[in-house]
Amino acid sequence: MDLDMGDCASEALQTLISKKSKQNEVAMGSKGKAKICYDETQQDKVKDPKSSADPPASTSTLTISDLPESKKQAEATCSSTVPAEPSSKEKVQENEDAVMRKLQPFKQFDVVDDYSDHHYSRMGFSDGKPPKNWAKRIQDEWKMLEKNLPETIFVRVYEARMELLRAVIIGPAGTPYHDGLFVFDCLFPTSYPNSPPMVYYYSGGLRLNPNLYDCGKVCLSLLGTWTGKQSENWIPEKSTMLQVLVSIQALILNDKPFFNEPGYESTYTGAEGERRSNDYNENVFILSLKTMMYTLRRPPKHFEDFVAAHFRDCARNILAACKAYTEGVPVGSAAVGSVMEDVVQDKAGKRKSVDFKSTLSKMMNMLITNFAKNGSTDIEQFQLPA
Numbered sequence: 001m002d003l004d005m006g007d008c009a010s011e012a013l014q015t016l017i018s019k020k021s022k023q024n025e026v027a028m029g030s031k032g033k034a035k036i037c038y039d040e041t042q043q044d045k046v047k048d049p050k051s052s053a054d055p056p057a058s059t060s061t062l063t064i065s066d067l068p069e070s071k072k073q074a075e076a077t078c079s080s081t082v083p084a085e086p087s088s089k090e091k092v093q094e095n096e097d098a099v100m101r102k103l104q105p106f107k108q109f110d111v112v113d114d115y116s117d118h119h120y121s122r123m124g125f126s127d128g129k130p131p132k133n134w135a136k137r138i139q140d141e142w143k144m145l146e147k148n149l150p151e152t153i154f155v156r157v158y159e160a161r162m163e164l165l166r167a168v169i170i171g172p173a174g175t176p177y178h179d180g181l182f183v184f185d186c187l188f189p190t191s192y193p194n195s196p197p198m199v200y201y202y203s204g205g206l207r208l209n210p211n212l213y214d215c216g217k218v219c220l221s222l223l224g225t226w227t228g229k230q231s232e233n234w235i236p237e238k239s240t241m242l243q244v245l246v247s248i249q250a251l252i253l254n255d256k257p258f259f260n261e262p263g264y265e266s267t268y269t270g271a272e273g274e275r276r277s278n279d280y281n282e283n284v285f286i287l288s289l290k291t292m293m294y295t296l297r298r299p300p301k302h303f304e305d306f307v308a309a310h311f312r313d314c315a316r317n318i319l320a321a322c323k324a325y326t327e328g329v330p331v332g333s334a335a336v337g338s339v340m341e342d343v344v345q346d347k348a349g350k351r352k353s354v355d356f357k358s359t360l361s362k363m364m365n366m367l368i369t370n371f372a373k374n375g376s377t378d379i380e381q382f383q384l385p386a
Contacts, residue, residue: 108153109145111142111157113158114301119185119202119216120200134190138163138188153170155167163188165185167184169245169249169253172250177208183303186200193236195234197241199248201216204295211257222239222247282325308374315367315371319379320382322382325360326361368383
């Protein structure tokens with residue numbers, strides 16, 4: 001699918017950078033324990049390294065003979081097979097430390113260590129080692145991201161694997177993707193920036209956009225995954241990872257994704273085009289809700305606390321939007337707070353709308369169960385009869 005990168009992306013990026021001098025950080029913790037592993041797709045063009053295992057760290061052993069004489073007798077009387085129980089004071093301190101970690105602001109950009117669940121973690125460079133200036137270019141990209149990321153995009157990079165990057169994008173308001181979280185893993189090739197980065201989307205097996213395939217492929221001229229005009233393609237001297245992420249959010253996760261399909265904008269015009277677009281948005285919103293639950297159950301590493309806090313905070317808004325949509329408000333409409341009449345008049349449209357409302361009602365109860373488990377409160381009012 002071809003998206004107009006020439007003017008839209010550049011204008012959006014320039015507006016973003018000019019308005020943002022320093023982003024405020026979202027108050028959430030960043031550490032977690034969940035570990036997930038995802039399959040690779042055929043689009044990857046890199047190969048497994050000969051060995052990806054890190055060398056074991058050196059260790060040393062302390063024996064009783066190494067201790068001072070005053071401590072030998074005490075150590076000798078202790079069992080070496082039974083660990084000492086932490087005191088109540090230590091337990092309290094551990095709990096306080098855990099709470100403080102969760103209260104620390106969740107950084108929009110951060111450098112982390114563990115890359116084990118990254119889509120490209122088991123891949124190596126297919127064209128040898130990167131050139132000397134490659135690392136400096138990646139560091140420049142890091143600085144640009146740290147300084148200019150919009151408030152709804154969060155990035156983690158890896159100190160030991162500079163070629164890897166992970167981004168979580170919040171779905172824009174006014175679209176069928178609102179309040180959703182969308183996860184992307186990226187790879188800087190050795191030829192970067194002469195070649196664009198590789199990007200993989202965690203779809204959960206769902207196709208909720210013409211440009212986001214269920215296999216993980218991201219279709220975008222800027223990435224070279226779709227043939228577009230020269231001005232829409234990757235330009236080594238100008239294009240950046242920041243531009244890629246902003247383009248995904250603004251040009252792919254838009255308010256009328258139906259028209260992202262090639263030729264649809266010219267083929268389906270007027271009332272027919274709007275009807276088809278509205279129907280598509282209804283289906284997309286159902287898939288977006290499924291993606292929310294999928295992401296909540298299987299959050300990406302380094303984003304566990306962020307995912308939990310995001311849906312804890314947004315649960316009521318999401319459910320309120322669902323309720324409004326069941327009452328006739330168009331999906332993605334800014335007027336979610338009021339009830340609007342269904343504008344679809346033909347029988348097929350009405351039948352589709354009834355199916356949507358029935359499916360959405362069932363989804364709401366599933367969402368309430370998942371949100372309640374995640375710690376959301378005061379959401380029982382949205383519970384619908386089974």
